[in-house]
Amino acid sequence: MTLIRPLADADLPAVAAIYAHYVTGSVATFDETPPGLAQWRSKAATIAAAGLPFLVAEDGGEVLGYAYLGQYRPKPAYRHTLEDSVYLAPEATGRGLGRLLLGELISAAAGTEARQLVAVIADSGDPASVKLHAAFGFEEAGRLRNVGFKHGRWLDTVLLQLDLRR
Incomplete structure (x- = not known):
C-alpha cells in the first residue's frame, strides 16, 4: 500500500x-x-524552514x-506564490502516485x-505532467519558447497556474 x-x-x-x-x-x-546529498539536505532544510511540505510516496x-x-521566485513580492515539483521513479509512473503527491501538495x-500555485513544466513532448496538473484545475498561463537547451535540443517551458483562493 502506498503511503504519502x-x-x-x-x-x-x-x-x-x-x-x-x-537530470x-x-x-x-x-x-x-545531478545535485549531491549535501545539496538535497540543504534544499530540504530550506523547504522545512519555510514551513512548506516535502513529501515522499x-x-x-x-x-x-x-x-x-517552494517559493516561486526569491523576490519578496512573490511571497504569496508557490511552485510545485513532482518526480516519480521511472518504474513507478502510471500508477497514480503523481496524483496522490500533487493532491497533498495542493491541500498543504x-x-x-x-x-497562487505555479508549475513550470519543460515541454518535452510528453503530456503527462500537463495532464496531471490540468486534472487539478491548473490552467496554462503562458509559454516561454526556446529557453532551455539540453541534450542537443531547444526546449520550451509551459507555465501552469492554480488560483488557491477559488
Missing part, C-alpha cells in the same frame, strides 16, 4: 537517485548535473516518488498564505 508522508533524512539518497535519472536521461529538468519501504513546494498550499 513527510520526507525523512534517510529518504534523501532515493530522492537524489530519482532526480538524477531525470541525466531526460529534459524534464534543465539541470545538467513510499510503498513497501521503497521511495517511489517525491514532491515539494491551501493551508498557507499562498494565493
Whole structure:
C-alpha cells in the first residue's frame, strides 16, 4: 500500500537517485548535473524552514516518488506564490502516485498564505505532467519558447497556474 508522508533524512539518497535519472536521461529538468546529498539536505532544510511540505510516496519501504513546494521566485513580492515539483521513479509512473503527491501538495498550499500555485513544466513532448496538473484545475498561463537547451535540443517551458483562493 502506498503511503504519502513527510520526507525523512534517510529518504534523501532515493530522492537524489530519482532526480538524477531525470537530470541525466531526460529534459524534464534543465539541470545538467545531478545535485549531491549535501545539496538535497540543504534544499530540504530550506523547504522545512519555510514551513512548506516535502513529501515522499513510499510503498513497501521503497521511495517511489517525491514532491515539494517552494517559493516561486526569491523576490519578496512573490511571497504569496508557490511552485510545485513532482518526480516519480521511472518504474513507478502510471500508477497514480503523481496524483496522490500533487493532491497533498495542493491541500498543504491551501493551508498557507499562498494565493497562487505555479508549475513550470519543460515541454518535452510528453503530456503527462500537463495532464496531471490540468486534472487539478491548473490552467496554462503562458509559454516561454526556446529557453532551455539540453541534450542537443531547444526546449520550451509551459507555465501552469492554480488560483488557491477559488
